[in-house]
Amino acid sequence: MWCTCDGQKPGGASNAQSSGTKFNNNFYIYTLEWSPEAIVWKINGQEVHREIKHIPDEAMYLAFCTILPENPADNSLPGLMEIDWIRCYQKKKD
Numbered sequence: 001m002w003c004t005c006d007g008q009k010p011g012g013a014s015n016a017q018s019s020g021t022k023f024n025n026n027f028y029i030y031t032l033e034w035s036p037e038a039i040v041w042k043i044n045g046q047e048v049h050r051e052i053k054h055i056p057d058e059a060m061y062l063a064f065c066t067i068l069p070e071n072p073a074d075n076s077l078p079g080l081m082e083i084d085w086i087r088c089y090q091k092k093k094d
Contacts, residue, residue, distance in 0.1 A: 027084070062086070 031042040036057070041049040064083060 062088070 029042075029044050031040075031045070033040040033042070034055075036055060037052065039051045039055060040047055064081065
């Protein structure tokens with residue numbers, strides 16, 4: 001799930017999947033919390049992945065995509081990810 005455009009895992013990070021969730025006909029809130037100690041991914045407030053190694057300390061860009069299943073059912077295509085809004089903020093330094 002977490003990979004670069006060429007399919008390689010960045011910095012040796014592992015793949016992560018959210019199991020038990022069906023992503024159809026609902027709205028979801030995806031969160032990325034990035035600090036010097038960790039990068040934490042959440043879906044609807046539930047943590048789905050945490051990376052504590054290889055934390056970048058440089059400016060990064062946001063990229064959004066959807067991953068289609070390897071063998072999709074005929075009625076599941078085309079895949080669609082509709083983004084309603086994006087909010088980015090930086091915490092105040094103490």
